[in-house]
Amino acid sequence: MDWRHKTVAVFFLLCSLTDIRAMGQTPDVCSSCHANATCDDKSDGSGKVCNCMYGFVGNGRTFCQDKDECQIGANKICGHHTSCHNTYGSYYCTCLSGYSPSNSMSSFIPNDGTHCQDIDECQVSGLCGEGGRCMNLDGSFECHCEVGYQVHNGAQPFHPQRDKASCKVIDCGQPPSAEDMMLMSATGTRYGSVAVFDCDDGLLWRSGNNTCVCGADGAWKGPTMVCEAKCGPIPFLANSEVVWHDRSVVIHRCVDGYHSWRGSNVSICDNTGVWQKATLTCIAKCGPVPFLANSEVVWQNRSVVIHRCVDGYHSWRGSNISICDTGIWQKATLTCMAKCGPIPFLANSEVVWQNKSVVIHCCVDGYHSWRGSNISICDNTGVWQKATLTCIEIKPAITDLVVFNEKCLWWKAEKYEDDTEVYKVIYMGSRAYQRLFHDKRKRFLNSKADRLQLCLNLLPATNYSISITAVSAKFTVTVTTNTSLKAPQAPVIYYREVETPLPTLRLLRPTDTLDQISLYQVFVLPVEAVMVFDCTSPGNSDFSSKQKSLEQYVTAQIQVRRVGREMNFTVGDGLYYGGFYNAPLQNGRDYYIILRAVSQWNGDFKSACVLWAKAKGTSYVIRISSLSAGGSVGLVTLVILGGYSYSWFSKM
Numbered sequence: 001m002d003w004r005h006k007t008v009a010v011f012f013l014l015c016s017l018t019d020i021r022a023m024g025q026t027p028d029v030c031s032s033c034h035a036n037a038t039c040d041d042k043s044d045g046s047g048k049v050c051n052c053m054y055g056f057v058g059n060g061r062t063f064c065q066d067k068d069e070c071q072i073g074a075n076k077i078c079g080h081h082t083s084c085h086n087t088y089g090s091y092y093c094t095c096l097s098g099y100s101p102s103n104s105m106s107s108f109i110p111n112d113g114t115h116c117q118d119i120d121e122c123q124v125s126g127l128c129g130e131g132g133r134c135m136n137l138d139g140s141f142e143c144h145c146e147v148g149y150q151v152h153n154g155a156q157p158f159h160p161q162r163d164k165a166s167c168k169v170i171d172c173g174q175p176p177s178a179e180d181m182m183l184m185s186a187t188g189t190r191y192g193s194v195a196v197f198d199c200d201d202g203l204l205w206r207s208g209n210n211t212c213v214c215g216a217d218g219a220w221k222g223p224t225m226v227c228e229a230k231c232g233p234i235p236f237l238a239n240s241e242v243v244w245h246d247r248s249v250v251i252h253r254c255v256d257g258y259h260s261w262r263g264s265n266v267s268i269c270d271n272t273g274v275w276q277k278a279t280l281t282c283i284a285k286c287g288p289v290p291f292l293a294n295s296e297v298v299w300q301n302r303s304v305v306i307h308r309c310v311d312g313y314h315s316w317r318g319s320n321i322s323i324c325d326t327g328i329w330q331k332a333t334l335t336c337m338a339k340c341g342p343i344p345f346l347a348n349s350e351v352v353w354q355n356k357s358v359v360i361h362c363c364v365d366g367y368h369s370w371r372g373s374n375i376s377i378c379d380n381t382g383v384w385q386k387a388t389l390t391c392i393e394i395k396p397a398i399t400d401l402v403v404f405n406e407k408c409l410w411w412k413a414e415k416y417e418d419d420t421e422v423y424k425v426i427y428m429g430s431r432a433y434q435r436l437f438h439d440k441r442k443r444f445l446n447s448k449a450d451r452l453q454l455c456l457n458l459l460p461a462t463n464y465s466i467s468i469t470a471v472s473a474k475f476t477v478t479v480t481t482n483t484s485l486k487a488p489q490a491p492v493i494y495y496r497e498v499e500t501p502l503p504t505l506r507l508l509r510p511t512d513t514l515d516q517i518s519l520y521q522v523f524v525l526p527v528e529a530v531m532v533f534d535c536t537s538p539g540n541s542d543f544s545s546k547q548k549s550l551e552q553y554v555t556a557q558i559q560v561r562r563v564g565r566e567m568n569f570t571v572g573d574g575l576y577y578g579g580f581y582n583a584p585l586q587n588g589r590d591y592y593i594i595l596r597a598v599s600q601w602n603g604d605f606k607s608a609c610v611l612w613a614k615a616k617g618t619s620y621v622i623r624i625s626s627l628s629a630g631g632s633v634g635l636v637t638l639v640i641l642g643g644y645s646y647s648w649f650s651k652m
């Protein structure tokens with residue numbers, strides 16, 4: 001207001017000066033001028049004229065009234081966004097609300113270039129309040145609510161002063177609660193917050209969305225999740241009932257008359273929608289604990305009872321556990337036996353094995369068991385059935401054993417009673433000269449005698465080992481006997497009287513075990529008046545000489561093993577036999593041919609002789625002296641010492 005008064009004052013000053021000047025020059029005209037007129041010289045110089053002052057219109061004398069410049073409109077006179085203010089004799093402009101003058105003054109006269117420009121009210125922060133967003137308009141502004149806020153007390157856009165409206169934060173409040181599900185998490189309660197739900201235990205999320213969101217309208221949207229029971233009907237357990245359950249857990253219990261024997265009593269609905277069924281087994285109760293004689297119960301539960309024998313008894317055999325099985329006791333098989341006390345004593349014995357009911361005795365060293373059982377048994381009345389064993393001192397059952405006549409045995413029997421003893425005699429023969437030979441035989445002899453004699457059928461020239469066992473006394477003695485060499489059997493020959501110079505003679509070999517060590521010798525005896533041939537004489541010298549004397553000589557020696565079943569031998573064939581030269585017989589002489597079988601072993605020498613043939617010259621009568629009866633008939637006498645000659649006799 002101050003600046004307006006000043007302008008008016010200056011204006012008045014100017015007017016007064018003009019007025020004074022006019023009045024001085026043209027007093028009459030000028031004096032008639034309106035107070036608000038000036039007295040001016042006419043343009044043609046013809047006097048004075050009154051002119052209303054600037055801003056006034058009128059005739060200059062009677063009236064000069066104010067000119068309303070604003071009449072033509074503020075827009076035209078002041079410019080856009082202005083208001084025009086008329087004053088007495090003048091006017092001024094101001095900017096409309098929302099605009100500010102470009103000269104930063106409160107009013108202006110337009111012709112100074114000033115114009116009104118829009119004010120950006122939004123430069124000032126907080127204009128729209130919390131959550132409000134300012135929006136500048138031409139000459140004004142408006143408020144909108146930010147996301148998460150909504151208009152309160154009005155509608156948007158709004159003007160904070162004009163309207164009572166304001167922006168208020170959107171808050172949906174606590175997330176909704178829904179049946180069958182539970183809130184798992186929420187990011188808040190304001191606009192855009194998200195709450196997550198999950199199905200209650202035992203329920204399965206079948207469809208829909210498990211989240212809800214705080215919407216722009218301040219309300220929660222969702223969840224649309226559909227939860228359904230997972231596992232279906234409650235599982236059934238035989239003989240049981242349900243004590244408690246919810247959707248995912250069931251607790252079972254056995255019904256009356258049954259008890260839970262084993263297993264879990266809880267069924268659980270697992271994550272896959274399957275009941276993990278309780279394993280509870282309900283079994284019928286079995287009634288009183290079974291009774292076992294002489295026993296007591298050491299431990300029990302509803303289905304198992306453990307028994308034990310009472311003092312003075314011991315468990316002999318059987319199981320000590322009774323089991324209640326579906327209402328029936330599977331009774332223990334335990335047998336309790338009375339204890340028998342100390343192990344019975346048996347003289348000269350010791351215990352080799354024992355358990356609670358059986359003892360095995362055995363005689364100590366130097367004694368042997370004789371008759372009776374060696375087992376003591378504790379019977380079920382608690383009494384030892386004592387072993388009947390007798391242990392008697394061991395004495396040799398066979399003494400003074402001797403061999404006589406090479407093949408006979410003699411011994412003394414040592415017995416405890418007048419019992420018959422059984423003797424087992426085993427004899428085994430072997431021969432050094434005949435490796436494959438084995439003569440193994442066995443004999444039994446039953447005898448009550450105190451002195452015994454036994455002759456065995458032993459083979460000759462054999463080493464025997466003989467063992468005799470007294471069977472009941474279990475006593476054995478062993479002796480050896482070596483049988484002597486026997487004279488061999490006489491060879492079986494075909495006696496001949498021949499005339500040829502080369503008589504061929506024949507023999508049959510006897511099957512004899514001594515063949516191995518035997519040989520044949522062929523003797524040639526030139527016939528003389530008296531001839532003596534000693535069959536037992538072992539040697540003969542000069543056997544290989546071709547020059548045969550007139551005396552008897554060996555013409556051939558043949559190992560018996562080289563002879564087959566039979567043999568033909570030609571006397572005087574000029575060959576060697578066993579190193580002996582079989583010299584041809586001399587013409588015109590008579591000979592006896594003698595065949596000798598010889599057995600020889602270990603310095604022992606046994607032989608048998610037979611007259612095999614007579615190579616004929618003259619007729620002789622042959623007489624045998626020595627083992628056999630014989631006589632001297634005729635001129636010639638042949639005496640064969642120490643030998644046999646059956647064949648020869650038969651031929652004579």
Ligand SMILES: *[C@@H]1O[C@H](CO)[C@@H](O)[C@H](O)[C@H]1NC(C)=O
Pocket residue numbers: 034035036088089
């Ligand atoms: C002349 O004008 C002034 C204002 O400028 C006013 O106050 C006054 O009354 C006017 N005089 C007459 C006689 O109209």
Ligand SMILES: *[C@@H]1O[C@H](CO)[C@@H](O)[C@H](O)[C@H]1NC(C)=O
Pocket residue numbers: 315316317355356357358
């Ligand atoms: C003792 O041993 C005998 C024979 O082996 C057997 O039959 C018996 O059952 C056993 N007794 C005990 C109590 O072990």
Ligand SMILES: *[C@@H]1O[C@H](CO)[C@@H](O)[C@H](O)[C@H]1NC(C)=O
Pocket residue numbers: 430431432433461462463482602
């Ligand atoms: C018997 O034994 C003796 C001594 O060892 C031995 O010299 C002999 O040849 C044996 N006799 C037989 C027939 O084996």
Ligand SMILES: *[C@@H]1O[C@H](CO)[C@@H](O)[C@H](O)[C@H]1NC(C)=O
Pocket residue numbers: 463464480481482
């Ligand atoms: C019999 O021969 C054996 C060897 O085989 C020898 O030990 C034993 O003393 C001989 N016996 C007799 C009675 O000669």
Ligand SMILES: *[C@@H]1O[C@H](CO)[C@@H](O)[C@H](O)[C@H]1NC(C)=O
Pocket residue numbers: 506566567568
């Ligand atoms: C021995 O001679 C007899 C009669 O001449 C003959 O039958 C036999 O086969 C002969 N034996 C041998 C082993 O040559």
